[in-house]
Amino acid sequence: MSAATKIFLGCAIAFVLLIFASLLLPNWAMFLITIAFAKGLVALGIICLMRAGLVSFGQGLFYCIGAYVAAFMSGWTGITDIALLTVLGVVAAAMIGAVLGPLLANYRGIFFAMLSLSLSMILYGTLAKLNVIGGTDGLNVAAPTFLGYSPSGRDLGLALFLFTSLITVLACGAMRVFFDSERGLILLGIRENELRIEYLGFSVRRAISVAYVFAAGLGGAGGVIAALAIGHVDPEFAFWTTSGEFVFVGILSGFYSVGAVFISSIILELVRSFSNLYFPTTWQMSLGAFLLIVIFLLPNGLGSLLSKRDRERGGT
Amino acid sequence: MELLGFILVDGLIYGAWLFIVSVGLTLVFGVLNILNMAHGSLYAMGAYATASAVGAYFAFGGTSFEFGSYLVMVLAAIAVALIIGPLLERGLLRHFYGRDHVILVLVTYGVFLILEDVIKLIWGVTPLFVSEPYSLLGNIEIGPLYYVTYDFLVIAVSVIVGFAVWFWLNRTIQGKVILAVIHDREMSQTMGVNVNKVFMISFTLGVFLAALGGALTAPMISVSPGIGVNVIIVAFAVVIIGGLGSIEGAAIGAVFVGLARAASVHLLPEAELFIIYLVMAVVLVFRPEGLFQKTQARKI
Numbered sequence: 008m009s010a011a012t013k014i015f016l017g018c019a020i021a022f023v024l025l026i027f028a029s030l031l032l033p034n035w036a037m038f039l040i041t042i043a044f045a046k047g048l049v050a051l052g053i054i055c056l057m058r059a060g061l062v063s064f065g066q067g068l069f070y071c072i073g074a075y076v077a078a079f080m081s082g083w084t085g086i087t088d089i090a091l092l093t094v095l096g097v098v099a100a101a102m103i104g105a106v107l108g109p110l111l112a113n114y115r116g117i118f119f120a121m122l123s124l125s126l127s128m129i130l131y132g133t134l135a136k137l138n139v140i141g142g143t144d145g146l147n148v149a150a151p152t153f154l155g156y157s158p159s160g161r162d163l164g165l166a167l168f169l170f171t172s173l174i175t176v177l178a179c180g181a182m183r184v185f186f187d188s189e190r191g192l193i194l195l196g197i198r199e200n201e202l203r204i205e206y207l208g209f210s211v212r213r214a215i216s217v218a219y220v221f222a223a224g225l226g227g228a229g230g231v232i233a234a235l236a237i238g239h240v241d242p243e244f245a246f247w248t249t250s251g252e253f254v255f256v257g258i259l260s261g262f263y264s265v266g267a268v269f270i271s272s273i274i275l276e277l278v279r280s281f282s283n284l285y286f287p288t289t290w291q292m293s294l295g296a297f298l299l300i301v302i303f304l305l306p307n308g309l310g311s312l313l314s315k316r317d318r319e320r321g322g323t
Numbered sequence: 324m325e326l327l328g329f330i331l332v333d334g335l336i337y338g339a340w341l342f343i344v345s346v347g348l349t350l351v352f353g354v355l356n357i358l359n360m361a362h363g364s365l366y367a368m369g370a371y372a373t374a375s376a377v378g379a380y381f382a383f384g385g386t387s388f389e390f391g392s393y394l395v396m397v398l399a400a401i402a403v404a405l406i407i408g409p410l411l412e413r414g415l416l417r418h419f420y421g422r423d424h425v426i427l428v429l430v431t432y433g434v435f436l437i438l439e440d441v442i443k444l445i446w447g448v449t450p451l452f453v454s455e456p457y458s459l460l461g462n463i464e465i466g467p468l469y470y471v472t473y474d475f476l477v478i479a480v481s482v483i484v485g486f487a488v489w490f491w492l493n494r495t496i497q498g499k500v501i502l503a504v505i506h507d508r509e510m511s512q513t514m515g516v517n518v519n520k521v522f523m524i525s526f527t528l529g530v531f532l533a534a535l536g537g538a539l540t541a542p543m544i545s546v547s548p549g550i551g552v553n554v555i556i557v558a559f560a561v562v563i564i565g566g567l568g569s570i571e572g573a574a575i576g577a578v579f580v581g582l583a584r585a586a587s588v589h590l591l592p593e594a595e596l597f598i599i600y601l602v603m604a605v606v607l608v609f610r611p612e613g614l615f616q617k618t619q620a621r622k623i
Contacts, residue, residue: 062425125600132597295436
């Protein structure tokens with residue numbers, strides 16, 4: 008079986024499973040998974056950069072851009088179609104990513120992390136001060152429509168869940184293809200030793216810029232979906248702790264498996280919801296302890312468990 | 324012209340405060356190579372400890388000698404440092420030495436999450452106030468404006484702290500040993516330096532400086548949950564602007580950011596929230612490793 012069919016089959020099976028799941032899941036679980044997938048999309052962008060050894064502490068920037076694009080479009084132009092909004096959010100985020108990518112491609116390690124963080128905090132500061140668009144209170148977002156179909160209640164949650172699952176599965180497939188392509192594999196090389204990659208005749212800066220644009224687009228998609236699912240956006244979307252959460256998911260999953268990102272994201276949301284419910288004052292503590300344990304015991308993330316066999320066969 | 328004066332004074336006050344809260348961060352990075360995200364929580368702990376200690380001091384007869392509260396503030400910071408510093412460094416961080424910088428950032432991010440809740444568990448969520456030390460020194464009149472003398476005390480403390488750290492590192496045997504460890508850890512170990520001890524002392528000193536920043540700030544604000552979250556990123560910005568691990572850099576970065584923020588407060592209030600990050604982004608664009616970082620050769 009060729010790699011392409013394998014990826015296609017994997018995606019198809021995952022999507023079918025998610026459709027079945029939607030029949031069984033209660034509303035709260037469906038909402039939780041929708042949000043987890045939206046955040047997972049952003050974290051997928053983070054692992055794309057992590058493959059090059061870069062950790063962006065500012066993906067909240069694109070998450071926020073996507074969310075505000077959805078809010079503006081549905082508020083001002085009356086566009087509520089979810090697919091159209093997603094495309095617009097992705098395009099807006101990717102365009103900004105294409106401007107920032109070449110700049111950020113000069114930085115490594117802490118400096119990459121901190122510069123990306125400062126860019127996202129600039130957006131946070133701007134939005135928080137702009138009272139025309141709600142300031143720190145943010146904006147409400149109208150319920151989305153799906154190609155003219157405008158559901159409400161459980162149907163809305165269901166439609167959102169299915170749409171999000173579709174986007175997630177597509178994004179997983181696309182990123183898997185990208186990761187295994189020549190351009191994607193260069194990223195792993197950059198992580199190991201970027202000077203060698205330069206000697207081999209590839210442009211490290213271009214590879215990082217491309218990865219950054221992908222990450223930006225994924226961040227935008229996540230932002231649009233989160234905004235539509237929650238029905239509200241505020242500048243917190245760009246705050247550094249939001250970005251920290253995405254990095255958390257990225258570290259938890261590791262960069263070996265694209266599916267692990269979404270599993271990690273669901274785990275994080277579950278841990279958060281349940282500890283919020285049962286230990287409302289110490290949920291951050293359980294999160295922090297969880298993070299430390301993962302870093303200590305599984306330095307390559309959960310994904311290293313899932314795709315261990317692949318790597319032993321000389322896969323990724 | 325008058326406006327320039329206000330900007331200068333406000334900028335220096337804010338810059339002095341920034342220096343105190345960030346110098347510990349740069350010290351810890353310089354010695355241990357850890358960019359400590361929990362720095363903000365340690366600052367918050369210092370603030371809380373001070374609020375409790377000073378509150379207790381006044382409740383138990385401190386009113387007869389009010390200036391004693393300054394001593395109590397310093398003692399509170401020392402207590403936080405002696406309890407948390409060795410515990411965190413020996414108990415946790417040492418297991419992660421040698422890992423990637425970014426991984427260590429995440430480890431300390433985990434510590435940050437834990438400490439935020441520890442603070443809530445110990446001190447609860449209701450804000451604490453201890454404004455006595457703030458008003459104790461009265462006001463100073465500069466031109467048409469009144470400044471609280473305490474603000475100038477902060478400037479004095481930051482100058483003293485900066486000088487003391489510099490002196491300690493560059494002019495004492497202990498400091499030179501630390502510089503040797505920074506320069507080449509393995510070589511200094513073979514020369515008989517107890518590197519573990521150096522790490523523990525430096526980290527504890529870093530915690531002390533963070534807690535001292537909190538202690539000095541506590542009288543000026545209402546001490547409530549979440550005060551550490553904003554400080555950490557501001558301190559990062561200062562340290563990155565100055566060049567990681569450089570004390571002089573942190574001082575220049577702090578003054579730089581302080582003046583920029585004061586200028587924006589007076590001239591363009593809308594930009595106040597993000598001017599710091601803007602300065603950081605601009606500095607990084609032109610000096611990718613900060614103002615005072617020596618360029619390092621790439622490994623092949």
